[in-house]
Amino acid sequence: MSNPENKTITTTSTIGVFDSGFGGLTVLRALLNHMPHARFAFIGDTARLPYGSKSQRTIARYAAQSARFLVNEQGAEFLVIACNTASALALDAIKEAVPVPVLGVIEPGAEAARAASRTGDVLVIATDATVQSHAYAAACGTRGLRALEKACPLLVPLVEEGWTDTADVTRGSAAQAASAPPQVAVTAEVIRIYLNELNAEAAALGMNPDTLVLGCTHYPLLRSLIERAVPPGMRVIDSAESAAETAVRLFGQQDSVALPTAPQSLRCFATDSVEKFERLGSRFLGWPVGKVELVDLGG
Amino acid sequence: MSNPENKTITTTSTIGVFDSGFGGLTVLRALLNHMPHARFAFIGDTARLPYGSKSQRTIARYAAQSARFLVNEQGAEFLVIACNTASALALDAIKEAVPVPVLGVIEPGAEAARAASRTGDVLVIATDATVQSHAYAAACGTRGLRALEKACPLLVPLVEEGWTDTADVTRGSAAQAASAPPQVAVTAEVIRIYLNELNAEAAALGMNPDTLVLGCTHYPLLRSLIERAVPPGMRVIDSAESAAETAVRLFGQQDSVALPTAPQSLRCFATDSVEKFERLGSRFLGWPVGKVELVDLGG
Numbered sequence: 149m150s151n152p153e154n155k156t157i158t159t160t161s162t163i164g165v166f167d168s169g170f171g172g173l174t175v176l177r178a179l180l181n182h183m184p185h186a187r188f189a190f191i192g193d194t195a196r197l198p199y200g201s202k203s204q205r206t207i208a209r210y211a212a213q214s215a216r217f218l219v220n221e222q223g224a225e226f227l228v229i230a231c232n233t234a235s236a237l238a239l240d241a242i243k244e245a246v247p248v249p250v251l252g253v254i255e256p257g258a259e260a261a262r263a264a265s266r267t268g269d270v271l272v273i274a275t276d277a278t279v280q281s282h283a284y285a286a287a288c289g290t291r292g293l294r295a296l297e298k299a300c301p302l303l304v305p306l307v308e309e310g311w312t313d314t315a316d317v318t319r320g321s322a323a324q325a326a327s328a329p330p331q332v333a334v335t336a337e338v339i340r341i342y343l344n345e346l347n348a349e350a351a352a353l354g355m356n357p358d359t360l361v362l363g364c365t366h367y368p369l370l371r372s373l374i375e376r377a378v379p380p381g382m383r384v385i386d387s388a389e390s391a392a393e394t395a396v397r398l399f400g401q402q403d404s405v406a407l408p409t410a411p412q413s414l415r416c417f418a419t420d421s422v423e424k425f426e427r428l429g430s431r432f433l434g435w436p437v438g439k440v441e442l443v444d445l446g447g
Numbered sequence: 448m449s450n451p452e453n454k455t456i457t458t459t460s461t462i463g464v465f466d467s468g469f470g471g472l473t474v475l476r477a478l479l480n481h482m483p484h485a486r487f488a489f490i491g492d493t494a495r496l497p498y499g500s501k502s503q504r505t506i507a508r509y510a511a512q513s514a515r516f517l518v519n520e521q522g523a524e525f526l527v528i529a530c531n532t533a534s535a536l537a538l539d540a541i542k543e544a545v546p547v548p549v550l551g552v553i554e555p556g557a558e559a560a561r562a563a564s565r566t567g568d569v570l571v572i573a574t575d576a577t578v579q580s581h582a583y584a585a586a587c588g589t590r591g592l593r594a595l596e597k598a599c600p601l602l603v604p605l606v607e608e609g610w611t612d613t614a615d616v617t618r619g620s621a622a623q624a625a626s627a628p629p630q631v632a633v634t635a636e637v638i639r640i641y642l643n644e645l646n647a648e649a650a651a652l653g654m655n656p657d658t659l660v661l662g663c664t665h666y667p668l669l670r671s672l673i674e675r676a677v678p679p680g681m682r683v684i685d686s687a688e689s690a691a692e693t694a695v696r697l698f699g700q701q702d703s704v705a706l707p708t709a710p711q712s713l714r715c716f717a718t719d720s721v722e723k724f725e726r727l728g729s730r731f732l733g734w735p736v737g738k739v740e741l742v743d744l745g746g
Contacts, residue, residue: 195505201496202493202494203720204718206494206719280718288746300608301600301604301607301608302605302608304604305600305601305603306601309600309601311601330636330640331640333636334633334636334637334640337632337633337636338633341629341630341633372689418504420501420502421501423500428537
């Protein structure tokens, strides 16, 4: 229906960004860093999150409603699906629902993995629904990579509970407490258990993975803990950052600015729990998200 | 609108049981134990779970839809709201939506706490929405108890991930592995962190709590881990069991049978993710849930 390559972002263009919750604010943060002059409209379908445990039929219906809101009511000329689950299960449904270019996070993540991997063997951690879709395995497969995927359902609630390392919340500061509090130790142990299981499974399959893709927009807030848990030399790919870089290449001119800079034009919407969005969202965006507007998509 | 005390369960009565997911199967399990001859219809609104992070307005709307389904389409003559969040936030909305007696889990839990506590100081652990409603504090307050509530958002995903102690899944068998696997150790540590925070807060308020209410239908699957984490002598109250006992007192004759016994007449419905319901639900019910029927409530 649409070819992203035909369009360019202007200063009056609105980029619509969609997520099931506010994890996609990590993608928006990367987009803001690369395209500070664009206008952004973000919607989190917080009334119906998490998508990760829902069926494809339901996810496609929900995602199409949010996409129409961004295009028809907010005038978005481009959409970034800042949600791995919706990208995996609903990208075609979204493209059919709206007449503008649509970019998901799966293909950029797989492309970054291709660029990073020397052995051709890649690990992916994501939500249950993303893994069951095997969207990353398929996207990696078309690039000549073997991908082994694992669902890590506890990582999203751990991030939302704030049991994260300070370094991951303060825009990548290297400063770090000498001894982690017990909450962070729990998260580190959960990551260790998941990655041990994943590496053991990869070894049993005769794989030699050298790259790990963070296939969920919550996971960048666990990045330093994950980097400390992977085997030496393994590259960690953040699909949020990869998607933002792809968006710039497709839609906009690279416009590098000194960070941090405040968002120029950003409206945030949520279908529920506006207060929670405002409170937690700032950790994902790296800025106060400001006033979040409540919308009813009829669900 | 209705007075539960005027009705009695007959062998042809259908009891409708509602939850946002399948955690409420722990309540159904207790009901089946007490009323094996009744017919049961259970619906889990799995398309829209978890309710625990949603607003009251949304929860009330969703819960009323499920209640109408049970009464209008399944012929339920009594409803048990086997969901603490819906009981806390939507009981009045449900009572207005259907012309049959409705029992929630909050009042039975508070009543059991009153019977158990000597000091009059009670702790409650629950989801975020249940805690923010302060429904337990109110229900305890009318019984002369002081209640301190704490949200424990990680416990539901830990149960759903299956990181539970074997003893809690196999119908309370005392048998237990000599060394817990690392997954169970994580859950035990999370419980320890939450209860330490709660006990410290209680002490700071000058409270002397001797009773802990499990204010979420997932928590019975953590019961032995929780009992090992509470201070010596503290009573642990399971609101699922308390609600079932109250239901028997209000609706039915006590009909004690030797356990285990298979459900006589049970239909299970879900609004999404039927496969996950069938797979995980059996751990909550203590029986295979059998075929789960998909229904669309229009959300």
